[in-house]
Amino acid sequence: MAALWSAALGADLVICDLDEAGLAETEKRLVDMGRTVFSQRVDVADRAQMRAFADAVHERVPAVDLLVNNAGVGLAASFADTTLEDRDWIVGINLMGVVHGCHFFLPKMIERGGGGHVVNVSSAAGFVAAEPLCAYATTKFAVFGLSEALQQELHRNAIGLTVICPGIINTPITRSSRGRGVFDRSDARQELVEGYERRNY
Numbered sequence: 001m002a003a004l005w006s007a008a009l010g011a012d013l014v015i016c017d018l019d020e021a022g023l024a025e026t027e028k029r030l031v032d033m034g035r036t037v038f039s040q041r042v043d044v045a046d047r048a049q050m051r052a053f054a055d056a057v058h059e060r061v062p063a064v065d066l067l068v069n070n071a072g073v074g075l076a077a078s079f080a081d082t083t084l085e086d087r088d089w090i091v092g093i094n095l096m097g098v099v100h101g102c103h104f105f106l107p108k109m110i111e112r113g114g115g116g117h118v119v120n121v122s123s124a125a126g127f128v129a130a131e132p133l134c135a136y137a138t139t140k141f142a143v144f145g146l147s148e149a150l151q152q153e154l155h156r157n158a159i160g161l162t163v164i165c166p167g168i169i170n171t172p173i174t175r176s177s178r179g180r181g182v183f184d185r186s187d188a189r190q191e192l193v194e195g196y197e198r199r200n201y
């Protein structure tokens with residue numbers, strides 16, 4: 001969504017995602033809008049991939065103007081049902097993905113000296129924690145805290161930062177999210193999908 005809105009306002013884009021089909025579809029829509037696009041399959045949790053992606057971007061432009069750290073996944077599970085592998089997975093994407101985005105793209109924005117803006121996507125679960133989103137809320141509170149502190153720091157460089165905390169929005173996240181324990185059942189998944197559809201945001 002951020003990519004399409006930015007393109008509509010005349011921006012050229014660099015985009016990444018783990019999902020190659022989704023990435024190709026977004027790229028096509030952006031190119032059809034007349035924009036120049038550089039897209040690459042990247043796992044935001046993977047430090048080496050993010051470093052390589054940022055290097056490739058900075059070979060093309062001195063710095064990005066707008067950095068959007070959006071990639072995220074969901075996990076519905078009690079604390080007891082959450083495996084350590086689940087924790088690594090969700091922290092790697094939801095928190096370290098944002099850290100990697102800021103770490104590899106911000107220095108060039110600061111060095112260029114032309115200002116800019118960072119958008120980090122947290123969640124309503126980034127300031128109101130509720131069962132069964134213990135692990136998810138952990139990551140989103142962290143993104144919120146990171147963003148609030150970083151916003152103050154970036155002020156000196158005329159770089160703004162917005163942290164977005166959406167509520168329930170009907171997106172494919174309902175199908176990609178993991179469920180554990182009582183949430184690892186097809187009826188629980190169906191309930192989640194239908195609940196998001198009913199809200200219809």
Ligand SMILES: NC(=O)c1ccc[n+]([C@@H]2O[C@H](COP(=O)([O-])OP(=O)(O)OC[C@H]3O[C@@H](n4cnc5c(N)ncnc54)[C@H](O)[C@@H]3O)[C@@H](O)[C@H]2O)c1
Pocket residue numbers: 016017018019022042043044045070071072073074093121122123124125165166167168169170171172173176
């Ligand atoms: N939908 C909601 O109700 C809701 C509410 C609050 C916050 N959010 C947050 O909004 C952001 C966007 O989510 P969405 O609802 O649009 O879901 P979405 O599934 O449509 O978008 C998430 C994107 O992240 C990508 N992604 C997942 N893991 C990745 C990885 N390791 N590396 C690179 N890309 C990866 C997915 O392929 C997908 O394109 C997420 O951070 C999510 O936590 C969503």
